[in-house]
Amino acid sequence: MDAVALDRAVRLQVFAEVAATARMTTAASLAAALDRSPAETEKALRRLAASRLLVLAPGSTNVWLAPPFSAVPTDFKVRTGERTYWAICIWDALGIPAALGQDATITTWCGDCGDELRLAVRDGALVRPAGLIYFGAPAARWWDNIGFA
């Protein structure tokens, strides 16, 4: 398997696992699932991160983001029928039901007053939407600090 094929296999496995389980996989788990060495798998993860297809936690090969999925709990909780997912922003939070093709309820808080706000997706539509989504940085600068944009 060449690097391009391995990178694709790793990417597909990362997304398949997090979609199915709501838990982000690890390099060791990927290596076992794809029958590759941990070193090969870690190199693939680094290449995918360099291409901005994944975001790794600093100084590691732990996947932090497989957009729209976050490996760690955040202020954007996405509850589907059976699972709880996390996203780093409201756009990604809505991206989870879009990617899964499932109903979801998103719970977050007003960035100013801290009151709980919810958005619900039912049968492919947003139900009683409220609030406004705020973008602090222009689109050309989103990747300067993707955790803050």
Next chain:
Amino acid sequence: MLLFRSEEHIDRWCAFRELPRGETMTPEQTWQLAQGWYGDKLRPGWRRKTVEEAEATLTSIGLTEPFWRLRG
């Protein structure tokens, strides 16, 4: 990208942090954007959007101001 109750809450949040004011989307626009951006993400044939395709996704939901251009 945060969710706020209203414009007033956004203005207060920016003022308190002394941040320049950015732009807003409605939840409906963001849902449309999320569907265009991530709707095919789990499909085996997914590929990254070109810059032109990504900008077209933004303009298709009415985001045409320079703020939403991906090329700086």
